[in-house]
Amino acid sequence: MSSKTTDVTVPHQDGDLERFPDPGIPEHKHRQADIDPKADKRAERQVVVLFTISVIGTIVALWAYFAVRPDGTVGGVRTSTMVLGLAIFFALAGIGVGAIHWAKTLMSDHEVVEDRHATRSPDDVREIAVQKLADGIKDSGIGRRGVLKGVVISALALFPLTIAVPLISSVGGDWNVGTFRTTLWKKGTRLTYDPTGRPIKASDVTIGSAVHVIPEVSEEYRQTGEWITEKAKALVLMVRLDPRDFKPFAKGRENWTYDGIIAFSKICTHVGCPVALYEQQTHHLLCPCHQSTFDVADGAKVVFGPAKRPLPQLPITVDSEGYLVAQDGFDEPIGPSFWERLR
Amino acid sequence: MKALAARRHHRFAPVVLLLLALLVTGGVYAVLAPSQARADSASTQDIETGKKLFQANCATCHGLDAQGTDNAPSLIGVGAAAVDFQVSTGRMPMAMDGPQAQAKPRQMTDEQTSQLAAYIASLGAGPAIPTDEQVDGSKGNPANGAQIFRTNCAMCHNAVGQGGALSQGKFAPSLERTTPRNIYQAMLTGPQSMPVFNDANITPDEKRDVIAFLEAQRHGSAGGASLGSLGPVSEGIWAWVVGLGLLIGAAVWIGAKSS
Numbered sequence: 001m002s003s004k005t006t007d008v009t010v011p012h013q014d015g016d017l018e019r020f021p022d023p024g025i026p027e028h029k030h031r032q033a034d035i036d037p038k039a040d041k042r043a044e045r046q047v048v049v050l051f052t053i054s055v056i057g058t059i060v061a062l063w064a065y066f067a068v069r070p071d072g073t074v075g076g077v078r079t080s081t082m083v084l085g086l087a088i089f090f091a092l093a094g095i096g097v098g099a100i101h102w103a104k105t106l107m108s109d110h111e112v113v114e115d116r117h118a119t120r121s122p123d124d125v126r127e128i129a130v131q132k133l134a135d136g137i138k139d140s141g142i143g144r145r146g147v148l149k150g151v152v153i154s155a156l157a158l159f160p161l162t163i164a165v166p167l168i169s170s171v172g173g174d175w176n177v178g179t180f181r182t183t184l185w186k187k188g189t190r191l192t193y194d195p196t197g198r199p200i201k202a203s204d205v206t207i208g209s210a211v212h213v214i215p216e217v218s219e220e221y222r223q224t225g226e227w228i229t230e231k232a233k234a235l236v237l238m239v240r241l242d243p244r245d246f247k248p249f250a251k252g253r254e255n256w257t258y259d260g261i262i263a264f265s266k267i268c269t270h271v272g273c274p275v276a277l278y279e280q281q282t283h284h285l286l287c288p289c290h291q292s293t294f295d296v297a298d299g300a301k302v303v304f305g306p307a308k309r310p311l312p313q314l315p316i317t318v319d320s321e322g323y324l325v326a327q328d329g330f331d332e333p334i335g336p337s338f339w340e341r342l343r
Numbered sequence: 344m345k346a347l348a349a350r351r352h353h354r355f356a357p358v359v360l361l362l363l364a365l366l367v368t369g370g371v372y373a374v375l376a377p378s379q380a381r382a383d384s385a386s387t388q389d390i391e392t393g394k395k396l397f398q399a400n401c402a403t404c405h406g407l408d409a410q411g412t413d414n415a416p417s418l419i420g421v422g423a424a425a426v427d428f429q430v431s432t433g434r435m436p437m438a439m440d441g442p443q444a445q446a447k448p449r450q451m452t453d454e455q456t457s458q459l460a461a462y463i464a465s466l467g468a469g470p471a472i473p474t475d476e477q478v479d480g481s482k483g484n485p486a487n488g489a490q491i492f493r494t495n496c497a498m499c500h501n502a503v504g505q506g507g508a509l510s511q512g513k514f515a516p517s518l519e520r521t522t523p524r525n526i527y528q529a530m531l532t533g534p535q536s537m538p539v540f541n542d543a544n545i546t547p548d549e550k551r552d553v554i555a556f557l558e559a560q561r562h563g564s565a566g567g568a569s570l571g572s573l574g575p576v577s578e579g580i581w582a583w584v585v586g587l588g589l590l591i592g593a594a595v596w597i598g599a600k601s602s
């Protein structure tokens with residue numbers, strides 16, 4: 001216990017110093033278990049019960065591991081996990097709660113005050129420490145052996161490169177923004193169903209249809225890792241509506257549709273979510289992430305939400321066999337704005 | 344043959360040939376084309392009764408001859424599948440106007456529904472009601488169905504078919520209790536906001552796979568409580584409110600002095 005008083009002095013509003021006496025430590029209150037032998041016994045029993053629950057939990061967990069195996073059905077997996085999890089929970093919670101309850105009710109509750117010592121070490125201790133360092137430097141001979149000093153510093157200075165170079169280099173790899181500008185779509189690329197890759201006949205797209213489209217690629221290309229990245233950029237949503245429902249097309253885009261079939265990039269111009277919630281009756285295309293809404297009948301104009309630009313339109317036509325093909329790639333980078341996009 | 348050869352330059356010869364060609368094509372198509380299930384089996388009696396039912400229950404909005412009005416679309420050519428979907432789920436006849444017609448207790452019996460369907464199917468060709476074989480999920484491949492569902496349906500109906508919000512009060516309903524036949528019909532006919540997924544886009548076999556996938560979701564989640572399968576919203580509320588609440592409670596209990 002500290003005998004020092006720690007009275008507090010604070011400046012008052014009118015400049016006088018006001019002094020507050022140290023109120024001291026509140027009076028120690030004894031717990032029920034300290035004064036009442038019955039309460040003491042009861043607390044002990046509670047701790048015993050808690051640890052017993054843990055023991056039972058462990059036994060049940062071991063039993064469940066052997067007896068309640070997942071049988072391959074969804075319900076079986078659920079039961080097995082549930083029984084195992086609950087048993088392990090009780091096994092651990094029994095120990096934890098029991099230990100704390102024991103400490104709180106039965107172990108000594110003497111109140112102890114520990115004084116803080118000064119942060120600064122005494123002067124003699126500081127002198128000894130400095131002396132020891134100086135002795136060590138002298139002993140290593142680093143002052144005399146210049147080459148040694150050089151290699152130690154070089155080794156220490158060079159080592160972080162093993163971590164820094166791969167880290168910075170792999171970050172740098174992603175800065176190739178050129179890949180953002182182009183997709184797999186080019187003149188004559190066939191439109192195919194996602195995910196099967198069957199080519200799409202224009203006559204098969206009925207009014208009111210929404211078709212999720214990927215470009216036609218070879219089966220070998222589909223097996224490469226590059227396909228996933230390119231597919232993510234090239235996704236297209238194609239719908240067919242009554243040609244009379246279209247608002248007048250923008251200049252230069254009059255021939256970009258085929259008989260009411262119109263195709264837009266599925267990548268939102270806001271932050272790149274797939275915009276695919278097509279409402280057939282209103283011709284609105286809704287982005288699930290931030291509710292940007294595009295009007296398919298009006299060149300995918302933004303009618304609601306945070307997106308700034310319409311979805312890029314894929315110009316389409318049919319080839320000699322009646323399959324839908326791209327007239328050309330997208331005429332602008334798809335997806336959200338990026339630094340070098342310039343708008 | 345001589346007579347025929349002599350007349351091959353007759354000015355009606357091309358017309359006769361064209362008619363013959365059309366007859367042959369039509370005849371071959373009628374024989375080879377897959378027969379439309381059920382719709383053809385409807386009797387004239389059914390069509391007559393269906394017409395009376397239609398005029399009593401539907402004509403106010405859809406017009407006396409189902410030609411459509413300002414309030415409701417024309418039903419000519421929508422097919423028996425569309426009628427069966429709308430009427431058997433109780434969406435039609437509609438009780439009141441709203442953002443969308445919602446499923447409710449059905450108002451027509453099975454017999455009345457099929458009579459209505461027969462009448463509408465008689466007005467113009469459209470998708471027929473699928474057969475039991477076509478909608479039997481146990482014959483489908485749920486893994487392939489999951490792929491089809493993820494690409495075409497999950498954006499609106501949620502990854503496991505729990506449904507989700509659309510714009511201005513419209514929503515994609517949960518598919519948890521939808522019958523296999525209604526799932527198939529919805530894909531085929533594209534009711535209300537839903538686009539059409541015809542047999543070229545999602546083949547009949549793939550439609551059955553989708554049904555198999557949705558039926559597989561009805562056994563519940565292997566992870567226990569799915570919290571509505573809504574993803575980060577319900578799981579986040581659970582973790583932040585219940586989980587953190589329990590942790591704070593435990594910390595307070597550890598810090599409190601025993602009485």
